[in-house]
Amino acid sequence: MTGRLVIIGGGQAGFALAAKLRALKDARPITIIGSEDVIPYQRPPLSKKYLLGEMEFDRLTFRPESWFAEHDVELLLSTYVEEIDRETRRVRMQDGAVIEYDTLALATGSTPRTLPASVGGDLDGVFTVRDKRDADLLASEMKPGRRLLIIGGGYIGLEAAAVARHLGLEVTLIEMADRILQRVAAKETADVMRDIHAGHGVVIREKTGLHKLIGENGRVRAAELSDGSTIDVDFVIVGIGVKPNDELAQQCGLEVGNGVIVDEFARTSDPSIFAMGDCAMLPWKGKRIRLESVQNAVDQAEAAAAVIAGGTTPYDAKPWFWSDQYDVKLQIAGFNMGYDETLVRKGAREGSLSIWYFREGRFIAVDAINDAKAYVSGKKLLETGIEPSRAVLADPAADLKQLLA
């Protein structure tokens, strides 16, 4: 036994796990194996300031390269793990090399869903945004006057639309569902975001799917939409969700659902293997969910680090999320799954608004649009379990501090 912790995936969760163990003064050998060719970095700016060209890559990295040697964390870059052998406790990499583990962590993240080749998904000029390479390729397409089609009205698609308009492109966004943000936010939030995008000149076409992309010499040129219309395009961004990278877990016989199934200690069905971040399916209020956020990647990884270091505290997810579009900051506290009621509150500042979600009369989440006070209050309410007064929420002049008094 080497006592070695091997972490597969050098992203948000993989890095947080190693960093937390070192912060806890845990001195075991740690190896991070990452398939990308750059040191660990944060992804959110890839569809925001980095794509806009307003943020350099070295501001995305969690730590400078020297941190890894200084903290005795071995980092294997450009290295893809192909197989886990639980019998011998070894992982095999694509070049055939093997490394032994005592404890293994799966922090493999997720992969954007793509369009099948049968509808033109394999044409040049069709992009997804997951890593630095994707964002760099995309940035080179973002030239004023070019025509961009975005498929999917989720956060990534809307953020990319905002960047593209800022850079002077013509943007059409299609959403197959009845409205944008259908999967993640209430109608009221979607209505505000739609208006903001329309005000910036994005053409949003809801209830409109893609029939197929049409290519010329292997490159996308036009798109046939489900309503029978055809639009000319120079390039396409596909933002139709992600799937968890759980193939390694499946192949070695771990319990897998929509992601690697873990318990409240981030342990998989094999007690020596942990999973965290986008690839993990965790227990939450009697259900199993996957959370695709920085908050979850970091907090779950840090909770796992404490367990690996000998602790016994379960991970209690306190979801929060944000999205930046134009000068609009959308901040979300809580998880609105299963909501059956919403309440809209106008904020004190022009353009600030919050949407409060309830399930069976209990407050579960808030979307705050340019309204930091609503976000902070909602987050505190969820942390303390205090139910907000509806009268205070309904009164735009009331101070939200009263909610916590």
Ligand SMILES: Cc1cc2nc3c(=O)[nH]c(=O)nc-3n(C[C@H](O)[C@H](O)[C@H](O)COP(=O)(O)OP(=O)(O)OC[C@H]3O[C@@H](n4cnc5c(N)ncnc54)[C@H](O)[C@@H]3O)c2cc1C
């Ligand atoms: C463009 C974009 C914008 C986002 N914006 C926000 C935001 O505003 N707010 C927010 O909260 N969240 C945002 N997110 C989500 C957030 O970045 C993710 O939830 C978070 O990165 C998940 O961390 P992770 O460690 O699980 O996965 P990742 O950070 O994706 O890291 C996984 C790593 O594992 C590697 N890997 C996978 N398989 C293997 C293998 N077999 N061998 C070796 N390496 C492997 C991958 O290449 C990757 O480097 C955004 C994500 C994207 C892509």
